[in-house]
Amino acid sequence: MPHYSLIKIRELIKTLNEANKAYYQENREIMSNYEYDKLYDELCRLEDETGIILSNSPTQIVGYEVLNALPKEAHDLPMLSLDKTKEVDKLKDWLGSNKGILSWKLDGLTIVLTYRNGKLYKAITRGNGEIGEVVTSNAKVFKNVPLTISYKEELILRGEAVIKYSDFEKINEEIPNEEKYKNPRNLCSGTVRQLNNEITAKRNVNFFAFQVIKAEDENFNDSKIEQLKWLDELGFECVQYKVVASDSVEEKVKEFAEEIISNDFGSDGLVLTFDSISYSSKLGATSKFPRDSIAFKWVDEIKETRLIKILWSTSRTGLINPVAIFEPIELEGTTVSRASVHNVSILEALELGEGDTIQVYKANMIIPQVASNLTKSGAGEIPKECPVCGGETTVKKIKDVKALYCTNDECGAKKLKAFAHFVSRNAMNIEGLSEATLEKFIQRGFITTFADVYRLETYEDAIKDMEGFGEKSYNNLISSVEKSRHIPMPNFIYALGIANIGLSNAKLLCKYYSYNINAIREASAIELESIQGFGKILAESINEYFNNKKRIEEIEDLLQYIEFNIPKQENKQVLEGKVFVITGSLTTYENRDQLKEVIESLGGKVTGSVSNKTNYLINNDTESSSSKNKKAISLDVPIISEEQFNTLISESVE
């Protein structure tokens, strides 16, 4: 009969390998990192104690395959994991008398970039360390990756693709409920591995370089710090780092820990590496870790507290999320009293009930999470009624995840949130209608449909009598309501709050239908799906929205108040996304401003100096050796005359 420890080892391997598969292949997390690391440490301990190490143990190999539709490619140099410690003392010992570089361990997706002849040639994800996925077209639309650099030999570097916390919130809002991401890391991983890079482009992926792998003819004085500085000069953004020696490590770790609060990028710890390139390469690697670097993991400050209740919170889309409300505790310097439990499946797994003793920590030192439930009194009841409208709820199960929804179309939460969205800046842009005011207007019955916003004058006296409202604020409100009647169509479509339609999708939609609102309203799902960047879910959600009988009437009602500003030269936006720099004297245009106007009216942009974002430098003296010309030549930016510019636009307009 197998020894108890062996049974436990097998069990841990199975669980961890399942978690790995979800994490690396499917951008999903079936457990928190906290839990994963705890089980992993337990496996290490058991393997140590028994001397039994099974071949499929995740402590030995990265045990998952890369499995999706993206093309694969083997890495020239395997991408290993990092040895880890939670103790500053261990960092000190490890560094010894060497000079070190301490940087954020960014929590995103690692990417290897290769440049040839000064051009971004390919981008590959870390994948399973041996084989990665080719994501070159996605990397080209990262926010800050230079497409062209002045260095012409082969350059290979590694860095982390990450999405900001602040962008994460916004982007997740536009993603269908059943596909929402739990944290910026999942979102980034899902984003970088899109088959359609238009989606990637919209999601603000940042890339921070942390290691040069190949730049053979450069001499860096045997220093990785010099390598990072060199990358910086080439136009890369590097990970933020601090130079350390063993007697300053502790202080620098502290500084990072303080800075993390204001850091908009997730970081699951720090990385310490030797500065010396030659010493690092002499050390080599174990089968799993390089010997020149070590990760420092944040010791999650974890505290026990008592669960007061589960609060169910309904969102604009009708998704009802469980939030754990507990007795306030201090964590990493702030007071915390609530943590999202994400969905019904997680709530059930934690068996959370009122009065339970729970352990709470902050993931990556920022986001409060319930780590475990010590008393497990059993999951309380899932509400049958929406906490806001009392409407019937339903649990839907999609891809193994159960989530709760309000089924009532008239739900107040959906309504308040829908109105708040309707008046928001990128939507109808109506100032003076805060959520609090909207709530009062809804309660008093002043507004039940969007069109009612344009009939608020009916309630003039009642509104002026409301607390906090006077003659002046009333007049301001009415004039900004009036102003909002003239609006570009994409903002209007966005304002309607169709599930999954953000402003950028609304723009694509309007363009596709040449700003014909009726054509948009009548479009079939199949036709909508053929729009570049639109998927089935999006197409169906638009089609469903405009086919609801009650809504058809509401929109008719609303449209009588709206006048669209149709862009004049719509089908002539031939310079869309193109960036120009103008220099020297002009002949066919009166002055630079006039040329600038033409470029902008065709969707292009004019900037003052040549950079790797410039598409054309306009200079009638194409041969001159002005500094702008020189810069353009070094960056491979074409220099064109006014005449060539005119040909360019006349050809493309046809």
Ligand SMILES: NC(=O)c1ccc[n+]([C@@H]2O[C@H](COP(=O)([O-])OP(=O)(O)OC[C@H]3O[C@@H](n4cnc5c(N)ncnc54)[C@H](O)[C@@H]3O)[C@@H](O)[C@H]2O)c1
């Ligand atoms: N929740 C889950 O189900 C689950 C499953 C698997 C793994 N995980 C998490 O992932 C961790 C293991 O991940 P791993 O082995 O992929 O990576 P790791 O934690 O060993 O980190 C190594 C990687 O960090 C990256 N990195 C980021 N910033 C860096 C910098 N400044 N310098 C150098 N490298 C930098 C590099 O790509 C490097 O390969 C676990 O500890 C766990 O927290 C969670």
Ligand SMILES: [Zn+2]
């Ligand atoms: Zn409801």
